[in-house]
Amino acid sequence: MSVTAAKGFTAAGIAAGIKQNGNPDLALVVNTGPRRAAAGVFTSNRVKAAPVLWSQQVLADGELTAVVLNSGGANACTGPKGFQDTHATAEKVAEALEIGAGEVAVASTGLIGVLLPMDKLLPGVDKAVAELSEHGGEKAAIAIKTTDTVHKTAVVTQDGWTVGGMAKGAGMLAPGLATMLVVLTTDADVDAKGLDEALRQATRLTFDRVDSDGCMSTNDTVLLLASGASGVTPAQDAFAEAVRQVCDDLGRQLIGDAEGASKDIRIEVINAASEDDAVEVGRSIARNNLLKCAIHGEDPNWGRVLSAIGTTSAAFEPDRLNVAINGVWVCRNGSVGEDRELVDMRYREVAITADLAAGAESAVIWTNDLTADYVHENSAYSS
């Protein structure tokens, strides 16, 4: 499963000692070929961690042989020394695999503003290389966890080819809650351009529409590596759809494991004048702290939905807005609709539908509720 579900990949996950609690904290994914095509999507935060800057550089030629990932430290806001450490990590992997450092992407996650313990990380690379295996995907997925309660993997298999992947974090690409790291692999024979198109299309519709707490990480990284080991070159549409499915699956797992969350909230914006309008409105609803508290309290407080819609620049008339919560149209024409007492909010999944009555476009954004557990977890994170 995970990154080793597709043929032509080995992986490992080990404890290098970067995390003080001794949990696994270093993962390695290696493309054994025959192809080395790759694509990546990174955080849009202008404050980018050293590994993001590095990986963007090495991906410029559309090729990657290996990805090394660590939890236990983000290596963000660490200055020139932080970048040197990322470079040294890539060099160490390259040396052990007898490849060039320019074939090695690096991803890091953890606290910002702290240098990585290189005296532990570099020996860890040797240990990870020694444990590389075609069955190492699960261990790699475990090693990239930070506050994740479970590791996340997904696989889609088609006629003779496979797309698989692993993810950590609980958020979205831009913005993202905690750092989101994703590595996807495929044995389909797709070139860098095809990978890039499929990956951008998939992230736009999946990770970019998962918004846990509106905060954007300095480290978000999504990589897609193709080994070509299946010998099959699928139609671009079919390939893109498989990548989207894996991303969608992982995105749902991220939101389901969001820090402190007790509700998964599916916000569907319908009848928007444009898809951009639908996404803008969905995100505004997803980021409304008052609404997220209300959902936590199982309170179908549709006024807070309208209040969030009203802050956007989307096309709509206030007196034509309709809102349903779990199928009950509690707001009709911008005013009181069906009885809010009819809304059953006992279950973990909550569905909010916002009808803008302004067109035919739609979008779905996923978020979660705001809870005291979120506050507790994030007020004690670095101390």
Next chain:
Amino acid sequence: MSVTAAKGFTAAGIAAGIKQNGNPDLALVVNTGPRRAAAGVFTSNRVKAAPVLWSQQVLADGELTAVVLNSGGANACTGPKGFQDTHATAEKVAEALEIGAGEVAVASTGLIGVLLPMDKLLPGVDKAVAELSEHGGEKAAIAIKTTDTVHKTAVVTQDGWTVGGMAKGAGMLAPGLATMLVVLTTDADVDAKGLDEALRQATRLTFDRVDSDGCMSTNDTVLLLASGASGVTPAQDAFAEAVRQVCDDLGRQLIGDAEGASKDIRIEVINAASEDDAVEVGRSIARNNLLKCAIHGEDPNWGRVLSAIGTTSAAFEPDRLNVAINGVWVCRNGSVGEDRELVDMRYREVAITADLAAGAESAVIWTNDLTADYVHENSAYSS
């Protein structure tokens, strides 16, 4: 004090029975002249409550004689009936005071999407009119409270003239946490144009820079009424400064009473290329849930400050950013600065300074921390 500190005003605050707990819920402020000049600033939310739509209309001529305010119901998203109720409230006040309804502004605060109990509100108007007094300012300030733990008033007196006011809520004009209602009065002889200029300038620098939870209300209203009873026409600059001082005082009281807050956070952005950049960066920091949780936990997590700055379009270079928390420059040149252990965060007020190293402009934004109490209060509000 409050709205009756200036000469030429009477006020009252009574319990009309709109709130089920029997607390005061109806306030009336009357300008007894000789002048009736007025100005107003309202929420920029496109979903506006009926009283906002009404008050914007009646203010078009720059004159107001009375303001009636109720807590216990926002009369927002209540359709044509809600607007009729606001109109009927103004008519009732007008009838009792023997003036026109077009001289009466209306403001409401409370739950969105619920019609007001007019059978209680209208008799309440008679009761309030009967209790109008030159000493009624305090009672009026008490009657507009919702989740406020204290009522908020402020007064500035100059050479022969006074500006006073009352406020409820905990947030900002655009956006605002809970509804923010403010009524300011002055006995200075200033025309509507002078009032409007002073009020817009003041709100831009005060209420617009208080951001408790990034949520924008449907009801936010700030009114300024001038009676001219002092017979003094101050210089516009002096008058504007007095209005700014009163707004600043009330704004600080709002943030100090924000729902569930345990820390007041003063964010100063310095060396920005423009004031707009400084405000954008300040707001982005103020709305970062992860940072607000960290401050709650007394954790000087400057990485979250950089992460918030990185989401803006302001001019800056990531490796030139500096951040101080309570005077300790924990981030220098986008990287680790002074020892974070030196930061003392035991006190309620926390000062964050973000140095963009990109110019000479600055701005101060106030916010508060994100706490479990905020979640509790807002998950149980309407139930």
